[in-house]
Amino acid sequence: MLEFPLYTSLCEWFVSTLPVEHAAISTLGEPFELETVCASDAVAAELERIQLDGGAGPCWHAKATGTPALLPDLRHGEDFSWPAFVDAAESFAVRSAYAFPMSVGAVDVGVVDLYATRAHALDSREVEAAWAMADIAAVRVVDHLLSNLGASSPPAGSPKRSIHQATGMVMAQLGIPSDDAFVVIRAHAFATGRTVSDIAEAIIRREIDFSA
Structure with missing residues (x-):
């Protein structure tokens, strides 16, 4: 069973659980802001910034399709026409990238991005595990964001x-x-x-x- 992590360790949770070196979580607009929620390190933060600023990259593909964007080999994979992202990933020695959409109920939350320094870092079973982890992360992120926004929280005492x-x-x-x-x-x-x-x-x- 997947362990439910503390919010402050979400990105580290992905890095420590899966064979990847970098992880970031971002919300991609409506109903939330366009922002990076967390990044495991400076490399992940910069790759997120490039995608969010440029409006292109695996995170946007995952959001648009509602399915993971899997780039197991950035040097020899499918051409998604993301030169800025691919060039930046190459400069950081990132060889593979994986983006998993997050949703809570019918609400699109954002995307979990994972980056590895070797090609084909995740096998099919690890991809399934990462997507399941993204579902858990989505709930935790939404709870945090809504609490910070002052959105409705459980009523005091017994619920209605x-x-x-x-x-x-x-x-x-x-x-x-x-x-x-x-x-x-x-x-x-x-x-x-x-x-x-x-x-x-x-x-x-x-x-x-x-x-x-």
Whole structure:
């Protein structure tokens, strides 16, 4: 079972768990800001900056397609026409890059970018593990961002009946713990400009089903 990490160690979690040297996590605009959330080191931070500033690179491809962007060999792989990114990666001795989209429920969160100094750093099983880790990271990032923005948090004391019921339904839909299910509800409320109570009621009425 994947261990749920502390927010401050998310990028280090990827580096310490997978055979990569650099990792970064970025949000790529709506409903959040365009920014790098964390980077394991200066190399990862610079490669993120180049992608975010230029609007091109594996992170944007992963966001657009909703599937991982896998570049196992930057020297001999498919040409995505990202010369600035490829040149920068080469200058840092990065040979392979992997980008995994993050989402919470129906909300696009951003992307986890992994960089390695050897080609074909991740095998198929490690790619699957990285994508599963990205799902965990997404919940943690959203919880952190919404808390910093002052978005709705759990009510004091016992939760309202509708929120409690809706949280249970999301737990069943997605097979996740209650805390994560509530983050899904909060994220959807934030993204749609509605209140948590409104979203909870819509879930109970089955107008919203995150498993669909």
